[in-house]
Amino acid sequence: MSEIDFDRRLERLFAETPELPDGAQFAAGIERALSRGWTARRWLIGAAGVVGGVIGAGQLFASGLFARVESAGQSARVLSEGLAQVTSGADMVSALSGGLGPWIAGGLAILTLAFALSRVIEEI
Amino acid sequence: MPGVITNFASLHDVELCAHAAAGERRAFGELARRHGSAVRYLLRRMGAQPAEADDVAQDAFMAAFERITEFRGEGTFVGWVKKIAARLYLRRLQKARRLAALAEAEAGGFEAGPAADADKRIDLDEALKGLAAAERMCVSLCFGAGLSHQEAAEALNLPLGTVKSHVKRGLDKLRARLAPPASAVSAGSRGNV
Numbered sequence: 001m002s003e004i005d006f007d008r009r010l011e012r013l014f015a016e017t018p019e020l021p022d023g024a025q026f027a028a029g030i031e032r033a034l035s036r037g038w039t040a041r042r043w044l045i046g047a048a049g050v051v052g053g054v055i056g057a058g059q060l061f062a063s064g065l066f067a068r069v070e071s072a073g074q075s076a077r078v079l080s081e082g083l084a085q086v087t088s089g090a091d092m093v094s095a096l097s098g099g100l101g102p103w104i105a106g107g108l109a110i111l112t113l114a115f116a117l118s119r120v121i122e123e124i
Numbered sequence: 125m126p127g128v129i130t131n132f133a134s135l136h137d138v139e140l141c142a143h144a145a146a147g148e149r150r151a152f153g154e155l156a157r158r159h160g161s162a163v164r165y166l167l168r169r170m171g172a173q174p175a176e177a178d179d180v181a182q183d184a185f186m187a188a189f190e191r192i193t194e195f196r197g198e199g200t201f202v203g204w205v206k207k208i209a210a211r212l213y214l215r216r217l218q219k220a221r222r223l224a225a226l227a228e229a230e231a232g233g234f235e236a237g238p239a240a241d242a243d244k245r246i247d248l249d250e251a252l253k254g255l256a257a258a259e260r261m262c263v264s265l266c267f268g269a270g271l272s273h274q275e276a277a278e279a280l281n282l283p284l285g286t287v288k289s290h291v292k293r294g295l296d297k298l299r300a301r302l303a304p305p306a307s308a309v310s311a312g313s314r315g316n317v
Contacts, residue, residue: 010302018161024157026161027154027157030186
């Protein structure tokens with residue numbers, strides 16, 4: 001047998017491998033490991049998103065944005081008093097323009113930033 | 125991005141890779157089902173114990189999943205994973221300082237030569253056991269994992285000439301060991317007349 005023929009035969013022999021009896025079990029183990037890794041990654045991404053959101057919202061508070069919202073709320077209150085005679089829906093505007101408004105806005109900001117950060121990290 | 129598929133068994137490896145690249149873990153599971161044994165066998169032939177071979181094979185598949193977008197379908201998927209697995213195994217040996225010991229390991233039980241048990245047909249795994257550890261490793265890397273001599277030399281951190289001579293000696297022994305029975309050869313030549 002020539003060297004080239006023997007080399008080819010050897011490559012064939014290396015490529016011809018019988019199925020190991022626990023082949024399905026081995027593959028299932030890999031699928032499980034991948035799922036575990038994926039779950040852990042999702043938790044990490046979520047946690048990173050929340051931390052990022054909290055930091056972002058903290059920055060918003062620190063920048064005095066909510067004080068400006070508060071003063072805008074005063075204007076909204078004056079407006080809502082006028083609108084109160086037209087529709088009862090104005091009560092909601094009034095509630096938002098009171099002390100709750102900044103907190104609701106802050107919460108929404110955290111959620112939005114957390115979601116945005118999560119998406120960005122996931123894409124990366 | 126590929127659509128939603130529930131039965132991956134009918135898909136080609138390249139299609140499965142595309143699904144896996146899109147994050148479909150079941151598609152990658154099918155690839156592991158198809159080629160897991162081949163990768164595990166290669167590691168055993170390189171000299172790994174079965175449990176260690178399984179560990180490294182699993183790590184190799186996990187690494188392949190992480191880097192699936194790098195697989196462009198130029199070679200076969202299993203060939204690609206085998207290369208990853210071989211390198212991971214070598215790295216593990218290196219870490220455990222077992223790689224250097226390879227070169228010093230003694231040869232196995234038989235000598236090369238035309239008369240060496242040629243009439244008794246044995247399989248590749250048995251034949252490989254007769255090689256020195258370094259010969260076995262080099263032959264498995266070049267013929268099983270598809271590495272070139274140069275790549276094997278780099279992976280083993282050995283001079284190219286050393287790898288070539290390990291391969292040469294290993295092949296000589298395997299040729300003697302795996303030679304077809306004399307009766308089969310003579311029957312074949314009679315058939316050609």
